[in-house]
């Protein structure tokens with residue numbers, strides 16, 4: 001506990017040496033005289049109060065100081081703890097940094113190793129490609145050589161084939177020459193036969209028509225009937241042209257007499273000379289028309305129609321669009337069915353020459 005030290009005032013002597021009073025009221029030093037005690041009793045009380053105030057102040061200051069010290073200590077402790085945490089954190093970060101650095105180094109090393117491996121692999125691939133290229137080049141050379149050999153073989157084969165063909169052509173030519181020679185002999189023999197027939201005909205009948213018939217039949221393929229020779233021409237022309245062409249054969253005309261002969265009609269039907277109902281151009285012209293007088297139909301030989309062999313088709317002649325020329329339209333029940341047609345139409349035709 002604090003003590004208070006003060007000077008004692010003496011009226012005669014003024015202030016005297018020090019007197020120390022503790023908090024318990026005990027004094028030390030020279031005590032004042034009795035008169036002085038009376039005078040200074042009030043002052044003592046004041047001093048004691050003052051002393052108490054001072055003590056309280058000192059205690060308060062000490063308490064504040066203690067509290068401040070304690071707060072400072074606490075803050076110091078907090079700062080130290082914070083410092084330690086930061087230090088730990090720093091150490092941890094250093095360790096992390098070192099670990100990351102180590103990992104980075106390991107990563108770089110790994111990349112280097114991979115790059116090295118890639119380089120080796122690329123070199124190996126390059127070498128492999130070179131080897132493959134050389135192999136392909138060798139194969140290509142072999143292929144070219146093979147093609148050359150095959151080309152030479154083909155050329156040789158072609159030459160052999162050519163020679164073979166030449167030989168075959170020569171053989172065929174020789175064969176054809178022999179055939180032609182044989183045919184010439186046959187023709188020459190046939191001419192001799194024909195000359196003999198003509199001589200017989202001329203000598204036996206002395207008839208110009210017989211001579212002509214013989215030529216037509218023997219050389220031109222005309223067909224014989226009882227009274228005429230006749231021929232079916234597969235050439236589509238109009239009626240006037242057909243009539244002129246028939247007249248070109250000496251004594252010839254468009255067929256009329258022949259159509260009254262059942263044998264001729266049967267032959268015409270069997271050989272399909274009539275064509276069909278719907279055929280467009282086969283319907284052959286015959287020597288039958290009403291060109292001179294409409295409605296008056298005349299045969300080219302001036303004869304009459306034999307209804308056993310030829311009849312008008314149903315509803316014909318109808319003179320549709322001025323039809324004046326007759327033709328065989330089709331065959332029905334062994335008879336030739338006739339129709340009148342426009343004379344400018346293009347049809348086949350049948351000619352005949354008297355025997």
Ligand SMILES: [Ca+2]
Pocket residue numbers: 290294295317319322323324325340
């Ligand atoms: Ca008519």
Ligand SMILES: [Ca+2]
Pocket residue numbers: 316317318319320323339340341
């Ligand atoms: Ca008609």
